[in-house]
Amino acid sequence: MGMEKHYRDEELSEYLYPPEILQKLDFTKSPATFKPKISAASPGEDWMVVRPLQRSDYDKGFLQLLSQLTSTGNISKKQFDERFTQMKMSGGYYVTVIEDKRLAKIIGAATLTVEQKFIHNCSLRGRLEDVVVNDTYRGKQLGKLIVVTVSLLAHELGCYKMSLDCKDKLIKFYESLGYKLEAGNSNAMNMRFEEPS
Amino acid sequence: MGMEKHYRDEELSEYLYPPEILQKLDFTKSPATFKPKISAASPGEDWMVVRPLQRSDYDKGFLQLLSQLTSTGNISKKQFDERFTQMKMSGGYYVTVIEDKRLAKIIGAATLTVEQKFIHNCSLRGRLEDVVVNDTYRGKQLGKLIVVTVSLLAHELGCYKMSLDCKDKLIKFYESLGYKLEAGNSNAMNMRFEEPS
Numbered sequence: 001m002g003m004e005k006h007y008r009d010e011e012l013s014e015y016l017y018p019p020e021i022l023q024k025l026d027f028t029k030s031p032a033t034f035k036p037k038i039s040a041a042s043p044g045e046d047w048m049v050v051r052p053l054q055r056s057d058y059d060k061g062f063l064q065l066l067s068q069l070t071s072t073g074n075i076s077k078k079q080f081d082e083r084f085t086q087m088k089m090s091g092g093y094y095v096t097v098i099e100d101k102r103l104a105k106i107i108g109a110a111t112l113t114v115e116q117k118f119i120h121n122c123s124l125r126g127r128l129e130d131v132v133v134n135d136t137y138r139g140k141q142l143g144k145l146i147v148v149t150v151s152l153l154a155h156e157l158g159c160y161k162m163s164l165d166c167k168d169k170l171i172k173f174y175e176s177l178g179y180k181l182e183a184g185n186s187n188a189m190n191m192r193f194e195e196p197s
Numbered sequence: 198m199g200m201e202k203h204y205r206d207e208e209l210s211e212y213l214y215p216p217e218i219l220q221k222l223d224f225t226k227s228p229a230t231f232k233p234k235i236s237a238a239s240p241g242e243d244w245m246v247v248r249p250l251q252r253s254d255y256d257k258g259f260l261q262l263l264s265q266l267t268s269t270g271n272i273s274k275k276q277f278d279e280r281f282t283q284m285k286m287s288g289g290y291y292v293t294v295i296e297d298k299r300l301a302k303i304i305g306a307a308t309l310t311v312e313q314k315f316i317h318n319c320s321l322r323g324r325l326e327d328v329v330v331n332d333t334y335r336g337k338q339l340g341k342l343i344v345v346t347v348s349l350l351a352h353e354l355g356c357y358k359m360s361l362d363c364k365d366k367l368i369k370f371y372e373s374l375g376y377k378l379e380a381g382n383s384n385a386m387n388m389r390f391e392e393p394s
Contacts, residue, residue: 063315066315069316070316071317072316072317073317073318073319074318075315075318075319079318079319080315083313083315083319086313087313090287090288090313092287093313095315115326116280116284116287117326117327118259118260118263118272118277119267119268119327120267120268120269121271121272121276122270122276122277122279122280129312129314130315155390159390160389160390161387161389161390162387162388162390163385163386163387164385164386164387165360165362165382165384165385165386166382166384167381168381168382168384169381170384171384171386174386175386177388179386179387180386180387181384181385184364184365184366185362185363185364185365185385186384186385186386187362187364187365187368187378187383187385188360188361188362188378188382188383188384188385189360189362189371189376189377189378190358190359190360190361190376190379191348191358191374191375191376191377192357192358193351193356193358193359
């Protein structure tokens with residue numbers, strides 16, 4: 001018996017959140033233009049699926065995909081499992097992926113986090129985070145697909161708004177999906193800490 | 198017996214998070230300049246205390262203070278209680294307040310939310326939200342005090358960075374506390390939803 005926890009098949013296929021909600025998202029509500037028309041339920045290729053993160057995605061290249069975005073460090077399967085469990089227990093984490101089922105490989109990802117507020121009658125606020133698409137799949141509208149999916153999901157979950165921070169070169173892309181720079185109120189500032197104290 | 202839940206005194210004084218952590222924050226680590234020197238542990242007046250939100254703060258004007266910032270709607274005690282409980286169960290919510298103990302009144306507030314990530318070796322990211330100070334307490338450095346408190350708290354909790362969105366006129370204030378607009382990557386965008394679908 002090793003130190004590692006062994007999961008049964010049904011545990012490995014465990015979703016971070018219920019997958020059914022993605023099937024009912026109404027893509028006609030988004031200002032984004034898809035040519036040809038695709039959606040989370042019909043992503044354009046029968047070998048492609050849009051779904052919540054699964055515990056087994058550690059072995060499907062989810063972290064390798066994220067490392068195309070920024071450093072991920074050397075995350076062990078145990079660390080991944082623990083973070084997956086913590087996110088699920090906390091609630092409010094909607095990590096969403098696109099899988100190429102032919103290769104059992106994650107090719108796109110975006111995270112919606114839902115923040116509980118007191119303002120606006122105990123409202124919810126969505127945040128878009130960590131959007132990444134494998135660039136060997138260009139021309140399949142996957143960036144647009146994954147962002148619109150989690151944006152519609154935020155609305156479906158009752159968020160009063162969805163927010164994101166982005167680089168200058170991505171402003172036009174997000175504007176085409178319905179995001180706006182609000183006049184006088186569009187500054188994202190950061191303080192970076194050297195290391196945990 | 199009414200419909201309303203009745204709380205015992207020890208429930209009303211319940212904190213959203215353990216108050217001890219605020220006492221050990223090291224204000225010399227912040228680039229902010231305080232004249233005179235104050236801190237979360239010594240906020241400058243003996244009738245003032247910096248502490249986590251308590252369940253009893255519904256009756257101490259916490260929501261009235263928030264309504265100076267934006268609309269709060271008409272939140273009942275039951276709704277407040279439920280949101281307090283949900284935040285506590287989820288974890289990651291650090292609503293922090295300043296109380297005027299002479300009046301049993303909340304006079305300042307800021308929220309730190311801690312977001313769990315996979316990137317950067319399963320890191321944590323802090324966010325600063327809903328900062329407000331009663332403007333009849335001007336000149337007491339309370340805005341600076343509450344923001345530095347939750348910023349140091351984010352570091353103490355192990356966040357690799359702390360982020361905020363702000364209006365143009367607040368950029369200089371946040372810069373004086375160590376926040377930066379990062380070149381080419383400081384755009385905060387929003388999509389607002391009419392109402393939950």
